[in-house]
Amino acid sequence: MSDATVIGLGPMGYMLASLLIDAGKTVTLWNRTADKAQPLIARGATLAASPAAALSASPVTLICVLDYAAAEAILSGTDFPSTLGNRLIVNLGTGGPDEAKRLESYIHQHGGRYLDGAIQAAPSQMGRDDTPLFVSGKREHFGEAEPLLRHFAGNLIYLGEKVDAAAHMDLATLSYVYGSYAGFLHGANIAKATGIDVATYGQLVNAISPSFGAFFQYEANAVASGDFRATESPLRISIPAVRRILRTSEQLKINTEMPALVDGWLQRADAQGLADEELAALIKVLQPKVAEVVA
């Protein structure tokens, strides 16, 4: 028996296997393209002849392949289900909440146990004390996998027994990333159009990001508590600020979609009398009114 099996040796799966070997664990591997395992075999890992053999080799199997469809294709391979009995499978590939529920259901049907994970870092950032990793599924399964998962991510975040919680949280954090990215790109367009050095702009974005991260945490607490009394940043400050970005962008003849979107939200918030509340109150214009929910 190995301590763990890793299925999938793309950049991320390879890093996971490598971290386990670094930690002195015995590791069994399977990858569609077997050659990728060679450097890890040279470090003591064992290559299984099939996914079923890989699964049988360890009490815990970590899957990290392209997507859930690939994970399901591997698991549903010939004679595979009979090997699933009582094994704990942790899927660390990225996917949606429905896919996590479907995979859990498939594995349960075949007598296995399942945890779902969502990695929040690049391969080179794995294995640090602050590396975040979301996990959801039965608490007892988490307890069993935790010692292994801690080798990947010191900031291991267990999100509860609903198996789709990690995938939902992944969508929430990705929304933040892509929303910020939209703003970042608009800022780059302003810099380019006005002759500001875009690389310097990038440095400044990096410099201000930690304090804005702390600000977002503060705003999340306001949304969570429903207490929108202005204590840090009254919404009224942002109304003219975003209008200035929009008007200047129009004058510069650059794309205006990003500031126009946020300006629209702020104008609606102003019309709803939210100007003197905390900026977090902007979420009220993005939520259905009670009457709409009832209808």
Ligand SMILES: NC(=O)c1ccc[n+]([C@@H]2O[C@H](COP(=O)([O-])OP(=O)(O)OC[C@H]3O[C@@H](n4cnc5c(N)ncnc54)[C@H](OP(=O)(O)O)[C@@H]3O)[C@@H](O)[C@H]2O)c1
């Ligand atoms: N890399 C990152 O920065 C990062 C960050 C967070 C999360 N993730 C997630 O981690 C997962 C793995 O990512 P990755 O970066 O290692 O590379 P990837 O390109 O997403 O996945 C490569 C792995 O998937 C396997 N694969 C793809 N299609 C397959 C199929 N139909 N059947 C069997 N195996 C298949 C590949 O096998 P072959 O070697 O045979 O092609 C390889 O092992 C993904 O879900 C990704 O979203 C990655």
